[in-house]
Amino acid sequence: MKSKASLLFITFALVALLFGILFGLFATVQYIDPDFLKEYVPFSKMRPFHVTSIISWIILCATGSIYFFISKVEKIPFSLPKLPMIHLIVFFLTGIGIYISYITGNMEGREYFAFTPILLAPILIGWVLFGINYFITIRKNIINWPVYYWMWGTGIIFMIYHLCEAHLWLIPSFREHFIKDMSVQWKSYGSFVGSWNMLVYGIGIYIMSKIKKDESVARKKTVFFFYFLGLINLMLGWAHHTYIIPTEPWIRSLSYVVSMTEWIVLVHIIYSWKKSLSLKNKQDNCMAYKFLMAADFWVFLNIILALLVSIPAINFFTHGTHITVAHSMGTTIGINTTILFASVFFIVSKIRNEILTFKNFKISYYLFNVSLLLFLSALFYAGVKRSNWMYFTKDLPFSELQDSLYSTYIVFLIFGVCLVVAISYLATVLLKIVYNTLKA
């Protein structure tokens, strides 16, 4: 079973992940020693290198997985069979363009899109190609679509919309209005994450239904309820990103209520699915199953943190501290990355037609989860100390705060290294298998 474009997407995704964690590690060393590699890649560049590589991992792996599931597992031939490869080439060249843009210091973009904004054009072209092919190929039987088809389709459409929205600041008349500009910018980032969550959660539900060999997992009322909740979250749950901006109070209240809901349903879905599995289901899909279980645990932990940081009075103190970073890394590593690892393990079991036993991955699996917990705890602690410094200490210089955080950063680095070791092992084993399949 081979699908060149989808496996190449996954290959590039794993390479982006390996680069991403390396940049993350270097950025952490720069917390401790700001002069580390400063001449070549200062923190202001290292961070975008890390974040862009990591986002590429999520997007490329989700895209490759969806291409693979449709063409190789569902065996639905693409109506436009050449488009996945063109899509891949467009994204590959854009990825090179982004790195060049960072290396040469052309970083006029903002936040997650710090690269030169002209590169938005090929990114949009890639998504439009993906969308056209996706909808033309699976448009039949729309009434009977399982939930993951809705989730993937919605994710693609909203991704195109929010990528445009995130760049409205390029219009001078828009940029002149500061509050409007900031509100829309932060809203769009929240919704951008919501769009890739649609793709990734859809992949999670897809794998669950395949492991259980029961399509009803993806057709139950609860999963559709979850889909609509996710959609409302995508459209409205972003406002905890904008609490500090003086917008209308009802926007904050509505978004607070909305952002509480989504993950609770996801925990429920994974939990009831797990209970309904037979031992054979679990054994046959061992690694994918294990990573879905890890996702369940991390969803649960992140709910607690998200519940807290979404309360406006608490958000006031956490905004701009490492607690926010712990929240975003907690979700992108704990939830997105675990579901995507489950996806790649599932794909690998299909292409190799054999089961990868847990025994070979036991150490890396536990190292991944335990070090992530301690890594995030250190970050959280650093955030509490910084918030205390920002709001409750008077005239204490920043350098003193940094000195007092030295040992916390060391702990953060140690568990960061453990995380890098675990992820590198998992990613290289998977990379080798996918690469060998492509070569064969």
Ligand code: HEM
């Ligand atoms: C799959 C693995 C990873 C993912 C998905 C991930 C994701 C992210 C994201 C989304 C951010 C931006 C946070 C924000 O804007 O709030 C970030 C920042 C960061 N990450 Fe990671 N990360 C990963 C691995 C790592 C590792 C292994 C390390 C260190 C060893 C690391 C260190 C950092 C640092 C230092 C920052 C900058 C925080 C700041 O702005 O002060 N990351 N990461």
